[in-house]
Amino acid sequence: MPPQLQVIASGQEGLISAKQLDEIGVDASWRYRLVRQCRLTRVTQGVFDTVLVPPEQRSRADVLDHLRRRPAWLGLLAGGPGSTAVGVCALALYEAKGLPRTIRPEVVAPDGKWRPPRDGIVFRKLGNLATTELRDTFRIASVTHALARGVAQLRRDDAVAVMDDLLHAGKITVDDLARAHELARGHRNVEATHPWWCLADGRSESPLESAARLACLDAGIPPDALQLVVRDTNGRFLGRIDLAWRLPDGTWLLVEIDGAEVHGTPEAVFRDRNRQNSLVSAGGSRILRFTGKDIRSRMTTTLSELLRQSGWIAGAYDDHGQPAILGAHPAARGRLL
Incomplete structure (x- = not known):
């Protein structure tokens, strides 16, 4: 096949039109032979697929x-x-x-x-x-x-x-x-x-995070903060958390949504483990991780029970988008910088 054919099709998800084929010299009889030879597949009138795998x-x-x-x-x-x-x-x-x-x-x-x-x-x-x-x-x-x-x-x-x-x-x-x-x-x-x-909220960084946020809204537990930046008492950056709830005792309930595309590689697993260890060591928070399969089942059930036990009230916390301090004195724990 002419090399121009693949060049054109590569920018069109493998598809090419009869008009485009005519323009590079592949006329109707040539197209017919290519289809008979299973080198092109007719998708609809005047459109062909260069990728033979369905x-x-x-x-x-x-x-x-x-x-x-x-x-x-x-x-x-x-x-x-x-x-x-x-x-x-x-x-x-x-x-x-x-x-x-x-x-x-x-x-x-x-x-x-x-x-x-x-x-x-x-x-x-x-x-x-x-x-x-x-x-x-x-x-x-x-x-x-x-x-x-x-x-x-x-x-x-x-x-x-x-x-x-x-x-x-x-x-x-x-x-x-x-x-x-x-x-x-x-x-x-x-x-x-x-x-x-x-x-709509542009702070969500993936469709999974969007789905998790909506599931929480439907369950009556809207997150207090999205993409919450957390630091320790020395100001050291500990991480950015997908969903977070500020509890009445000043601590935080932190939730990460793990998608295979971002969190499935060995490097990502190692990075997530180190970050979680740093968050737990700082104190003043509880961190939970969920996958896409958990969003409409285990996640909302688990979070609803934890928030109910803590006495959390929806809308009681005003998120100003500032970092949260973990591990501060109990009277100021979770206070914003």
Whole structure:
């Protein structure tokens, strides 16, 4: 196959269009032979996959992100030059974390008119849509317009995780989020999403942390602080904690959410162990660790019981975002710097 074929496809999650193939000299008869030889796979009319392994069986390092971006490119290539990625597909191209594994291809055709679905690809009608250029002749909805259409297509936890990530990465501001919420009004199924928009918090550093925070909110135990910086009495940095509760006796209940991607390597295990030893040695806190499987079960049950026994009251602590001192005198234990 021509080397240009793989160069083009590599930037489109392995996909390439018939028009692009024509432009590099791979005409219809040549494409037919490549498909017969199992060197190309026809995905939909006018779109081919250069990766012969079925998507659900692929094992590349970034396979989840690849599986989310691939439908976006499928829609764009099926729509043709001038097409615009919208909704959840646009969010995938913005590399927002927290999206579901399976995404439906969604695109606005070059003429902006509605078309009937084809092979699972949904063609939207162009409305008042702000777009920007995406590689050559394709376009992508602005991040605010992508959120405005995409949030209503997601489950609550996924939608909040996406908003958290975009805020944390600096791809949107709080004002952008408010504007996206306004733009969302009037879209189908948006009514149920109105409470979700105020739950976004850019301090969450991963979808797992977002899910843990939401689980705690649902259980009636909202964290007093997120990404709490803790120091010892000498001012030495001990760590930054995912979720924290200030207890009535001045101590802290600290919770870390361990995801395999960040905490699963031997280096991470060694680092986490040293940090936990430092926190425990400093005194004035109790630290617990949970995984993604614990979030909607053991985590909330355990934390609810501990907080109930301590006499903790939701909203009694005012988080100013300042570091907490561990191991201070009992009268000042947990006091902020």
